[in-house]
Amino acid sequence: MFIPTALQEMPGLNAELHVWDAVTRAFNEQSTLAIHHYPMFFANGSGRREIDILIVDKRLGVCVIEVKGITIDQVDSIQGHQWSYRNFYEEKGSPFQQAEKQLHMLSNHLETNPLLYRRFSKRVWIALPYITEREWRERGFHEQIHVPLPLFQEDLADAQRLREKLQTFALFETNRELSGTELAKISGMLGIQPREAEPPAIEPQLPFSNLYIVPAAADFKRYQKDIANDLQRGTKVYMLAYTDVALSEIAGHEQQMKSFQLNVYRAKNGIREPLAAGCFTDGKGVNAPLLKQMAEHFPDFNSGQFKAIHQSVDAHQMITAGAGTGKTHVMIDRILFLLMNGGISLKHIIMITFTNASTNEMKKRLEDKFLALFKLTQNRQFLAFAEEVKDMQISTIHSFARSILKQLAHEIGYGQNVQLRSFTFEKKRIIYELLDEFFAKHPIDHFLAIELKDYEFVDAVYGMWEEMEKKSLTSGEMKQLDWGGVSGENAAVIQSVLQYIFANCEDRLDQLKQAENAITMGDLIRKLKLFTGSARKMGQLPKDQFMFVDEFQDSDATQIELLASLLQYLQYRLFVVGDIKQAIYRFRGADYKSFEELQEKTKETAYVQTELQLNYRSSSSLLDRMHTLFAHWNEKKWLAYEEGDRLRSNEASQFPKADWHVSSSYEEDFTKALETLPGKGDKIAFIVRTNRHAKKIKEYCAAKGIPTTENLDGTFFTSAPVLDFRALVEGLLYPHEPKFVLNALQTPYFGCRIPYQALLPFGGHRERLISFLHERTRGEFKGYVSSLRTLAPLTVIQKIIFDKQLFARLPQYMEQQLQQEHGGEEPSQEAVELAALRYKKNLQHLMVLLERTFSAKHVTMQMLRDWLQLQISTNRTENEPVLEQDTAQVEITTVHRSKGLEYHTVFLPITNSPFNAVEQQYFVEEASVQANQADRRKFGWKLKSYANNHFPVLKKYEDIEQFKEETRLLYVALTRAEQRVYITMPKKIYNTNCWAYILEQGGLRG
Structure with a gap:
């Protein structure tokens, strides 16, 4: 976006307009922000500075240009930063220093946003549109080391030269370009509103696609010019050819095919009656019978x-x-x-x-x-x-x-x-309040006879509440639940308490939510019912x-x-x-x-x-193997898999007759599979049900010295980068508490190694311990605590990251950590690099979450600490970022996290673990199985040995549905494979509630 000045008369304006014209010619208005005259006011209101020309660009960063409309004869002398002029409207000036101060003032403002701290390059230039470089050198000004070469007349005349020269000098330079998000943040902090542009529209006559049927070479010749024109203007081309065609005669055909704009399909052999030549624009005229014929004649054409x-x-x-x-x-x-x-x-x-x-x-x-x-x-x-x-x-x-x-x-x-909040504490407090209210009016003897601790009961009720929210029940629907019947006085009192709580809890919570103008994540969906x-x-x-x-x-x-x-x-x-x-x-x-x-x-x-149905991932022979399993599961009504669901592929197998392996142990198979991976970019995936299973596989690989990446469910807020970040926040928040300062100093932010023995002589004396700890950092930590008086918390943390060169020191820190974890054994370079990369990615993800959560608020250290503590304690849905790297060829992932991904080779290493090891205590009837939408939804519960009569019925339904879901999990796991599948099957199956049983019933034998 280019924003010109509104001024029409002022000293030096013509010179500025000369430079402004050069800048707008050298840069793209779509991707660069340039402002002619950007004012900045001092915080105390004592005055203002105005930048002549400001450029914000992904490569340049932030660039301030000070324009001087002087000729070489008007420059009397240059001493240090001070320039002396003759026959000019001022006698002396410090243009570089002036621009430098403007840049620092602007940068300090931008870097109050922690995500911009030290993220952009900073450049200052003096532009002299009426002076040539030759004139400058003849006066000897180029020999003064404290005077950077300005932008001269020749630089401004050549757009390419101007762009290149602007990149040659910086007061501070990063090694990365600004992202689109960062550019948008800078624009927003500069007060620049994006222009409302009319939505672009393609010229009406431009079709999306043309499909050409080419029975003979002569037909290709006839269509060749049209095809070239289509591609040149952006129309996608489908070419169904019964003969070889000379694609080389189409300019740029390789790039067009790579971008899927030119799609050429060759007919299979033996077609006696080819389709007639023709061109079909935007699918018009391609009816169902014709489309079917096309698919039959051209196997690669995806009808x-x-x-x-x-x-x-x-x-x-x-x-x-x-x-x-x-x-x-x-x-x-x-x-x-x-x-x-x-x-x-x-x-x-x-x-x-x-x-x-x-x-x-x-x-x-x-x-x-x-x-x-x-x-x-x-x-x-x-x-x-x-x-x-x-x-x-x-x-x-x-x-x-x-x-x-x-x-x-x-x-x-x-x-x-x-706002979004969890209301975990408030929900439990409401449950306690309603319990007290209920038993203030009813005898408590039968409830005490249940021998269920109050906190256990509250936790169970809280779980029921969460389940109802997950099933999107509104307050009215909770009040209308069908609780069924119970037998016995103890069960009756539980039923009555539950009915009382769920008749009132949601209304109580809604009052709190409205007072705070906040809702839960579950409300985002279920409150839609109100509209x-x-x-x-x-x-x-x-x-x-x-x-x-x-x-x-x-x-x-x-x-x-x-x-x-x-x-x-x-x-x-x-x-x-x-x-x-x-x-x-x-x-x-x-x-x-x-x-x-x-x-x-x-x-x-x-x-x-x-x-x-046309699959682009797996080999055809692998899909044939899977089809047998899936068809058997369909017969048992465990998987909805009809003929129309069968996947077909034209991909050849790299391992004919050796792409499907079933054995009782994965260890030997894994060694062979790793040795026979065709390329460095090919990966093996261990796909498991749970994070616990993933940990077992991780330990096995670590013992073998095999680098791995992990892609697990909900582990982000328990990962080391988050825990270390909390330790740093607590150290800054409680600088007089030795345990918090000690924990902060031992994170990779400071990397101090303080053995426990070094603290023993202080006998737990707080002041002496704190004094000792601050001495270890030469008062540096104390300095960061002091800076919190003037800087935002996240800015201080970004300053620590930069000052202490966290990312540069991470590999060494991770090497020490891995060595300690593995009993002193030196880790491989690949393992160290992966650990450092994972730490960096997680920390960056955390900073993004913090920015998203607190962007509209003035955040304090206490707010940061409370939010982190809540997430660490309760959030098991946030996932760690997936690492895109080629170092580790082995990935350990849960099925849910593998969704949408693909791997050269897939291992199912653990199939005998039961999937209903923990019995659920409550069930809400599915909305889709209600006999009548007007009926009340059933709720089943079981506490200790007490239950209502809906519980066994709903549990039976849930057990069947869980079995079907586990079958679908297996479907997802298997279809991640491109070339090979290895399945570990026990020699004997003792439990029907495990993957091995489902696989066996599908016809698989160990």
């Missing part, structure tokens, strides 16, 4: 993808996307189809993904697609689309729900800026949007109801993608019957249904 992408703009679609069938590619191309064929703006497209990582990945994939099209075509419309992606709503369902709640918060008594049934309330939201939903099989009842409401009241067009065979989040409240439920709730809507 399912073509069908899904080219449906009419207003079509509602349900896409069943099997594992590895390219659903992301389909969604991106469908968006392009809407832009080019329907003239839809990206601002009218909403995409719901399952995780934050998926959100970021989808944005990147879209941007990359548009940028690739721009490079191929030089059509700036595609560049504009890439810029517009940042404004497109791509988010998780919880983020989308939060945006709705912000818009409609007034309808339920909340302010617009609703979805009302046309008036829903009518306040934007209409006529296009909604894409990824991983739809993991939606819950309320999310499905929301989609139905958006369709009914706001005319949303739906594009839902999923695979019920990969529905593995039932424990979070997801309903694998989501496709059926959506159709049931939107009976008046016709959906175009498409199955994607």
Whole structure:
């Protein structure tokens, strides 16, 4: 963005305009912020400084240019920073020092944001538009070491030269470019609002795609010019050829194919009656029989993808996307189809993904697609689309729900800026209060006879409350629960207490939430029920949007109801993608019957249904092996797997007749598999059910000296970087408490090694201990504590990270840690590098979470400590960032974390562990199995030996559903494999509730 000056007259303005013109020619307005005249006021109000020209660019960082409209004859002398002038409006000046002060003032302001501290390069330049470099050198000014070479007349005349010269000098330089997020933060802190631009639109005559059928070489010759024109302007080309075609005659065909803009398919042998030559624009004229024929003649042509992408703009679609069938590619191309064929703006497209990582990945994939099209075509419309992606709503369902709640918060008594909180402590306090109230009116004898400690009962009730929230029950639905019957006075009193608590607890909590204008994560979904049934309330939201939903099989009842409401009241067009065979989040409240439920709730809507079966991940022989298992599971009704679900592949096996291994031990197989991995980028994955199993495999690999990466469930807030960060915060918060200071100093931030024996002589004397500890850092730690009086907490922590060179020292620290963990054995270089990389990634992720949580607040150390303590104690859903590296060829992952990933070789090393080792104490009836939607939902409970009569019925249903979910987990685990699968099966199976039994019933033998 270029922001010119509003001034029309002032001394030196013509010279500044000369430099401004050069800057705007040298940089791209889409990616660089340049401001002509940026004012800055002193904090005490005593005056202001004004930067002549300010540039913010991803490569340059922050650059201040001071312009002097003088000729060489007007420069009398230069001594140090002071310049003396003749025949100028001032006699003396210090232009470099002046610009330097402006830069420091601006940088200090920007670096109050901890995510910008030491993150951008800082540059100062003097621009002399009326002086040439030759004139400068003739006066000998270039020999003065304290005077950096200015920008001369020649530099300003050549855009390339200007860009290069600006990068040659910096007061401070980072080794990285500014990210888009960081550039946006800087713009925001400068008070620059992004301009509302008209959404870009592709020229109306530009089709999204053309499909050419080429029976003979002559037909290719006839279409060659049209194909070249299509590619040049950005139209995707599908070419179905029955003969060899001379692709080399199409300019840039290799890049076009690499970007999937040119897609050439060769017919299989033996086709007696080829299809007639023809060209089909945007899928028009390609009916179902013709599409079927195309798929039969051209095995590599993905008819399912073509069908899904080219449906009419207003079509509602349900896409069943099997594992590895390219659903992301389909969604991106469908968006392009809407832009080019329907003239839809990206601002009218909403995409719901399952995780934050998926959100970021989808944005990147879209941007990359548009940028690739721009490079191929030089059509700036595609560049504009890439810029517009940042404004497109791509988010998780919880983020989308939060945006709705912000818009409609007034309808339920909340302010617009609703905050998120856990309310864990408050919930338990309310339970205690309601217990006291109940037993103030009722005898307590029978309750005491249960011999259940009060905190155990409160924890059980809290768990029930969480389960109800997870199943999206509102306050009214809790009051209407069907509690069934009980036998015996002790069970009756438990039932009465539970009914009393759940008739009142949610209302009590809602009062607190409204007072604090805060809700829980679970509220983001379930409070949508308060809107979805009302046309008036829903009518306040934007209409006529296009909604894409990824991983739809993991939606819950309320999310499905929301989609139905958006369709009914706001005319949303739906594009839902999923695979019920990969529905593995039932424990979070997801309903694998989501496709059926959506159709049931939107009976008046016709959906175009498409199955994607062509797999791009696994070899065909591996899929054939899996098919046998999956078909057996379908016969037993454990897995919904019909003929239309069978995956097909054209990928050849790298290990013919040696890609499927079943044995009683994985150790020997693992050694052979590791030795026979074809390339360094190929990976082996150990896929397990639980983090405990992952730890066992990790210990085995560590004992063998094999570097691994781990991709586990919910381990982020118990990881070392988070615990060390808390220790640092507590040390800064409690600088007079020896234990907190000691813990902080022993983190990698300071890296002090203080043996316990060194503390014994002080006999626990606090002041002497503190004095000793501060001496170890030569008072440095005390200095950081003092700086908290003037600097924000996160700024101080960023200062510690920079001053102590944390990331540079991490490898040495991690080497010592690993050596200590493994009994003094020296770790490999690969293990050290991986540990340091993991630590760095986790710390960066933590800083992003802190910025996201506290961005709108003045944060204190106490707030930081309390938030960290709560997350460490309760948050088991936040995952560690996935490491993208080639050092370790072995990854240990849970099934849930492996979703969406692929590995050359997959091991299932532990299959005999029972999956219902802990008996659940309560169940909420699934909304989808209620006999009648008007009926009350059943709740079953069991405490000690007491239970209501719903418990055994609901438990039986839950056991069956869990068995099906475990089967789906196995489906997901197996379909991660590209080339090989190794399964460990015990010689005898004693437990039916384990993976080994499911595999055996599928026909697998050890």
